[in-house]
Amino acid sequence: MAEAHQAVGFQFTVRPDGVDVKLSQEVIKNIYLSGVTAWKKRAIQFKNGVLAGVYPASPSSWLIVVIAMMSTLYIRIDPSLGMIDAIKENLPQRDYMSVQTRAVLSAILFATGLWLFLIFLLRYTLKALLSYHGWIFESHGRMSTSTKVWLTLVKMFSGRRPLLYSFQASLPRLPVPSVDDTIHRYLESVRPLLDNEKFNQMEILANDFRDSKAARLQRYLVLKSWWATNYVSDWWEEYIYLRSRGPIMVNSNFYVMDLLYITPTHRQAARAGNVVHAMLQYRRKLERGEHAPVLLRALGTVPMCSTQMERIFNTTRIPGIETDIVQHLTDRKHLVVYHKGRFFQVWLYTGGRHLLPSELEMQFQRILNDTSEPQPGELKLAALTAGNRVPWARARIQYFTQGVNKASLDAIESAAFFLTLDDEPQGYDSAKSNSLDSYAKSLLHGKCYDRWFDKSFTLISYPNGKMGVNAEHSWADAPIVGHMWEYVLATDCFHLGYTEEGHCKGDVNKGLPFPNRLQWQLPEECQEVIEASYLSAKQIADDVDFHGYLFNEFGKGLIKKCRTSPDAFIQLALQLAQFRDQRVFCLTYESSMTRMFRDGRTETVRSCTSEAVAFVRAMEDPGATNAQRLALFRKAADKHQNMYRLAMTGSGIDRHLFCLYIVSKYLGVDSPFLKQVLSEPWKLSTSQTPQQQLNLVDINKFPKYVGAGGGFGPVADDGYGVSYIIIGENLITFHISSKFSSPDTDSYRFGQHIQSAMLDIQELFKPINDKKTYLYCTLKRCLVLVMWE
Structure with a gap:
């Protein structure tokens, strides 16, 4: 007591x-x-x-403008062209002020108005500059004079020491592409996938849509782009994520792994204590807007939208009968911990400060030491978030709207995030061939009842000290979670640290109250719904065929020496691997970000192009020479890069067609073309996990402190999902998913095809590389001989 x-x-x-x-x-x-x-x-x-709010100006600039304006009163110069006198004559209560007071007050008011006008002028000038994207289409390493001038102006108008949200008001709006351009690019993208007859039919549908219905739908879309900050994002969140009634586990949620080779401590409670404390530090900086703005790595000057970061913490997807909602709260000071079927509420603050890592470790260890049994129905309660949305929504209304169930559910849904203290070790082990596979499946779905899949993210802690994250997808995309995770891992390893025994540093305050056990009263009927959701989710989880593959034969360093884009290199390798695996080409999805625009999220790059198909066929043609293959590779890589740049700059295909379809549904307009486009399956879905904060960890100095990236489930029943991360100069990690129920797919087999495709493409560059090396060595030897003589 x-x-x-x-x-x-x-x-x-x-x-x-x-x-x-x-x-x-x-x-x-x-x-x-x-x-x-x-x-x-x-x-x-x-x-x-x-x-x-005043960026790119500063509050001190107001004082400068006021002083400058006041000084004109004494030298009898009126830069306001009579406006100060007009303000003086129209001041309220002017009869009670002296002439000098009215003059000073009028000058201050005019100076403030002028200052606000200058702020808006600077802001819209910066927005106009950021609307220019010609620089992105220039060859790598070659910068035109116009781009240099543009870059200088951007730096000049960007101000000093920007905060996380400083650039938000200066980001341009996402433009609406023209219908003609979108249809042209769409037909170009499906040409290599259709025979002549099917392509002609699609061309007829596309032309009919363009000539009859497109103009009307486009007008509404342009109107929305003028009114809304982004014409895509709200509909994308609602119709792609929140209105989906199927399970979000595997089908929507994604995961992020821990450090690949390093485990800072093998004490579960200690590692969780440090990581949670680092997350609280990240959240504090996030709430205050003190993080540095995210800049595009290509130039280090172009800002990206930070809107999605606002909902990292205290966010939950709430189930509904027809559609879910995203609930975001602020200033909640607890998290909920799950361990062996029990839920505990842990307060994160004491005396107006965060709990120290050592205090968090003690709280988590108390939970690990707790031997109490789950209450009836409590063990698999979280399976409700893993199954279909409608049964969960109905159960929530019927069983969780009053009493202890409501209080406990409110504690979970209002928590900063959800933490699972797992009881089975996971992580990469070079001695085990399938360790990454097991690790990925644990993060992606676990036991189907030990992650709260509706939370913005579930932090997962393993008994061997490894960690990981399972993230809900509707509120944000993977780079947002990745940004937070990079900060947390770097803070954990290089700033917080551990004692020699592996405990968190700092004194232990044993006077903290014990974690509060959440209480549940779940009737038999509710337990039956829980069990049904669990069985449905387990069927999905058991069907996931996962393979994690570390490709360390070469990496970004060698690819760049070949003077090609690493992403294009990998995407073409995936096309080659896909063809060797299935003997046919398929519609391929690659995710690209549009965060150079306000409230931007993603766009699709259709990687299976006619140029890529020609390259793959040449690779499979014994009669083709390496020179021919290399020429086709470069042409395909250039095409891919151009498409990626178009997607980034708002000229993609799929989001425009998606929004046209939504408008057609609102207006009751039937379009066979749009129906056909939106029903096409993505049998190969790919995504790159970007490294965003390279300044946090010096990989050259600490080569073992690298993350393993993350992954997602397969999009199509008979297709593959592939996520990859390019780590440093010599490592690429692939996360490959498919379904056991499909007789045509095998994730391990596809991983082998990726390996052979990467090596085969590298072979195309070997004569060039060998020739360069030979010339370099010859010149070096000649130089040495000359110096010797």
């Missing part, structure tokens, strides 16, 4: 002579510190809000 005694803030006793009140000094101290922290937080948020 010690923790119950500590939880009492005050006691009072009624006596004949009055009431005797005893206050707890510790609680009063905590209340005081919490209040101080809250006001300090509000002050910092207000200050940073002002800094971001």
Whole structure:
């Protein structure tokens, strides 16, 4: 009962002579510190809000403008062209002011207006500059004079020391492509996949749509682009994610892995303590807007939209009968921990500060040491979030809207995030051939009831000290979670650290109250719904065929020496591997970001082009020479790069067609062309996990401190999902998924095809590389001989 005694803030006793009140000094101290922290937080948020609100100017520039304007009063120069006098004559209560007071006040008001006008002028000038994308289409390493001038102007108008949200008001809106361009690119993308008869039919459908219905739908879309900050993102979130009634586990959620080779400590509670504390530090900087803005790595100057980052924490997908909603809360100070079928609420703050890593370790260890049994139905409760959405929505309405069930569910849904303390070790082990496969499946779906799939993310902690993340997809895309995870891993390893025994550093405050066990009263009917959701989810999880593959024969370093894009190199290798695996070409999805625009998310790059098909056929043709194959490779790589750039700059195909389809449904317009486009299956779905904050860890100095990236489930029943991350100069990690139920796919086999395709493409460059090496060595030997003589 010690923790119950500590939880009492005050006691009072009624006596004949009055009431005797005893206050707890510790609680009063905590209340005081919490209040101080809250006001300090509000002050910092207000200050940073002002800094971001007036960016690219600064608050101090207002004082400069005011002083400059006041100085003109004394030299009898009126730069306002009579406006100051007009303000002076129209001031309210002017009869109660002296002439000098009115003059000063009028000058200050005019100076403030001028200052605000200059801010908007700077902001819209920067927006106009950021709307220029000609630089992205230039050859790598070659910068034109116009681009150099543009880059100088962007740096000039970008101001100094920007915060995370400083550039938001200056980001341009996503443009709506022309219908003619979209249809032309669409037909070009499907030409290598269709025979002449089917292509002619598709061409007829496309031309009929363009000539009859497209103009009307396009007008509404252009109108939306003028009104909304982004004409795609809200519909994309609603119709692609939130209106889906199928399970989100495997089909939507994705995962991110821990460090590949390093485990900082093998103590589960200690590792979780450090990682959770690092996340709290990240959240504090996020709430205050103190993170550096995310810049495009290509130039290090072009800002990207940070809107999605606002919902990393305290966000939950709430199930509905027809559609889900994303609930985002602020300033919640707890997380919920799952361990062996029990749910615990852990407070993250004490005395107005975050719990220290050592304090978090103690709290998690208390949970690990708890031997209590799950309540009836509690063990598999989270399976509700893994199954179909409608049964979960109905169960939530029927069983979780009152009493202890409502209070406990509110605790989960309002938590900063969800933490699972797993009881089975996972992680990469070079001695085990399938360790990455098991690790990936654990992160992707686990036991189907030990992750809360509706939370923005579930942090997963393993008994051997490994960690990982399962993320819900509707609120943001993978780079957002990746940005947070990079910060957390670097903070954990290089700033927080551990003792020699593997514990978190710092003193342990044993006076903290124990974690609060959540209570449930689940009737038999609810338990039946839980079991049905679990069986449905388990069927999906058991069908996932996963293979993780480390390709370390070469990496980005060698590919760049071949003067080609690493992404294009890998995408063409995937096309070659796909053809060797299936003997046919298929519609291929590669994700590209559109975050150079306000509220931008993703666009599709259709990687299976006519140029890629010609290259693959040449690779499979014994009569083709390496010179011919290399020429076709370069042509296909250039085509892919151009398509990727078009997608990034708002000229992609699929989001435009998707939005035209949504408008057609609103207007009741039937379009066979749009129906056909939206029904085409993506049998090969691919995505690259970007490394965004290379400054956090020096990979050259610490080569073992590299992440393994993340992955996702297969999109098509008879297709593959492939995620890859290019790590440093000499490693590429592939995450390959498919379904066991498909007789045509095999993830391990596809991984072998990727390996052979990568090596076969490398062979095309060997004569060139060998020739360069020979010339280099010959010149070096000649130079040495000359110096010797």
